[in-house]
Amino acid sequence: MVQYNFKKITVVPNGKDFIDIILSRTQRQTPTVVHKGYSISRLRQFYMRKVKYTQQNFYDKLSTIVDEFPRLDGIHPFYGDLLHVLYNKDHYKLALGQINTARNLISKIAKDYVKLLKYGDSLYRCKSLKVAALGRMCTVMKRITPSLAYLEQIRQHMARLPSIDPNTRTILICGYPNVGKSSFMNKITRADVDVQPYAFTTKSLFVGHTDYKYLRYQVIDTPGILDRPFEDRNIIEMCSITALAHLRAAVLFFLDISGSCGYTIAQQAALFHSIKSLFMNKPLVIVCNKTDLQPLDGIPEADMKLVMEMKAEALKTVMGQGGEAANDEGVLLTMSTLNEEGVSAVKNAACERLLDQRVELKMKSKKINDCLNRFHVAIPKPRDQKERPPCIPQAVLEAKAKEAAEKEKRKTEKDLENENGGAGVYSASLKKHYLLASDEWKEDIMPEILDGHNVYDFVDPDILLRLEELEREEGIREAEEEDEDFEMDGQELTPEEREALAEIRKKKSLLIQQHRIKKSTAESRPTVPRKFDKDKKFTTERMGRQLSTLGLDPSMAINRARSKSRGRKRERSVDRVDRDNGDAMDVDMDQPNKKMRLRSRSAPRSRSTSRPPSELVPGEGFKDSAQKVKAHKLAKKSVKKRNKDARRGEADRVIPTLKPKHLFSGKRSIGKTDRR
């Protein structure tokens, strides 16, 4: 189902802007530099490209305009007619035709000048030809400026047209101006249409949506129609006529029986008869509005006759659709939008009639056979002649009957309220149904505090019992909490479990310590690619220790491993550093991190751990601890950059790869590679 949405049409620029856009685009997107000394073919090509590029752009933009504007013959006749009424079909077609001719003219111009450019033998000649070509194209565009302006206006207006789907269930509201069509629309849908006391408040079609029986109906509010000959009608009225003529919808003809709209019933009836030809094949409902001012029974005889005539006409349409003749309730309805009585009845009647008509039509059409096989009510095949009606137990029947009787008899509070003056006037007495020892006490006001005690504390005779219960509950809950804590203490653990717990805790604290060390030196660690076992955790000593815990003799394994990794340099300095272990935190580490050790450190290797690092030691030469801290910081800072580059010291100038591959190979995406 095509959604008629004219919002997607691109903006039509006005003539001058159009030319500016295209010419500046040509200037930006084509090469701009050309010299006298280039070869003649290059010059020709340069200018031909510009001419062709400009033509192509004009062509594209004009084509989008011509394509995006809807063809009045190709869309639904409702929209075709509506656009004709609003914008005048001829004018519209002429404007689009002009755009089309302009497009063809520009193509012709470009073709001619490209042909001429082939004979250009100097830069000056080619350039003048290009200037002439572009100039002529722009002149063509200047001539269609008024058409472009007109199309832009149309586009803006079209984008604001209501999106009416001509094929779905629609309810159309029509009638004289000021009869209450827009108020009705506001009542049944969420559309917020302007309602004012003057005529022709609604100047165009408005759309709202409403639901009935789980289906969505679109409701179209039309501007009022006056009783005039067809030729005299203005654009606003023509909109409604168009909608009436082309949409297959249920029509609600509104009648103002109070005459407060300024038109008598006679005039309205005259209108009805003049447009009744438009109601053919449409379910018609005549709605008498404003019954709060004048009920239907109170109108004079002559008017009543007119109304009955209209009703007869409407009945004819029902007959035409094969509906029941007896159902004249759905044809003439009364309502008042002010006090909202009858509004939903009207809506339901209209929706029902429309639905019936549509279903009937569908049943008669050929398409139904496609979906008929989907509807299937399974009925069990009777196996014998015995009657088996549905079985309802007697008690249920009696109860239902009683309920029905009760419903009628019972008076609800709401009824009481309405009787006694409505919502603001009457306030219900909530204490009416209290069950008390004496009925006189019902309206008494109960005190809250009496003799210094809360009355509520003594209201309940079992209140003490309840208090005891509550306390007991609390006690139980507390005990449970204690129980949970209990288990955590470890007094119920077996010795093995205790050992295991201790081991786990030790390992956990180890990991935490390691992580802390890593973090503290993170700034100074080099950003080199991570290799397996950077921290040198996998050593033979560790292996030996683990094997011995398992109960095996590790020496053979260690020797074998050692012999395989023969060529390693022995790092003598390691042992010394090992012993003078500066960090107390490394106590549990298997093997000191050799590489980390060898990094440049300005701190002396033998450092006492009994003093905190920022405490002032007399022999060191610092003024106060703050200075010492600052000195440490400076030292660390100076070392950080080197550490990050994984340098061993100030003098380490090693270049690990003299010719890294990524700098010495590969092609450039743009440019030359004669410099690397």
Add this chain to the structure above:
Amino acid sequence: MPQGDYIELHRKRNGYRLDHFERKRKKEARQVHKRSEIAQKALGIKGKMFAKKRYAEKALMKKTLAMHEESSSRRKVDDEVQEGAVPAYLLDRESTTRAKVLSNTIKQKRKEKAGKWEVPLPKVRPVAEDEMFKVIRSGKRRTKQWKRMVTKATFVGPGFTRKPPKYERFIRPSGLRFTKAHVTHPELKCTFNLEIIGVKKNPNGPMYTSLGVMTKGTIIEVNVSELGLVTPAGKVVWGKYAQVTNNPENDGCINAVLLV
């Protein structure tokens, strides 16, 4: 559900923002500064275009201002000096007046004898042969250079057939052949797209005239039946002379002025 006129409806129901008009006024006042900023900062082609537009606006504004400043009071205007009027102190002298009134026909006859016609462009730049022709090499070894191709706009006439290619010396390419000219009537000041009947005279030489080459200053004959001119005798004029006023090979079209 907002319908097509939701903006107006909202304004109708809720009115404008409290500071709406203030803001609008201030925004408009700021536009002046913005424009001047753009005028100062825009560079390149954009700047030039903007400057041109602005200049046009400025000129228009100045004109309107001048118009408003015109006073409605009349100023004293000096009497027109009659021709031949002489100041008082020269009245006694006798001036020699060699006023000979010759009739138009005699003048025309003289001109015809001299072979000079009154045309809008009496003098044009001479076009050299190497500018007019391009040498085409032919032959198996491309050594023969007797062929020439015309590089200017030409007119060949409807019944034209080429000579056999082996013998044609002057090649007039079809891309450079024109059949129509944009002819301006000097008095009516309007331009018509008229068919060319033939080339009457090319100022660069009779050879070019015979070839039908049209350069600036060439006299061509055009079909003016469109204009509906009639001779005093009652005959319909259908051909008139016009002179080419532009360089057709540079503009891609022939602009001419009708010789009345």
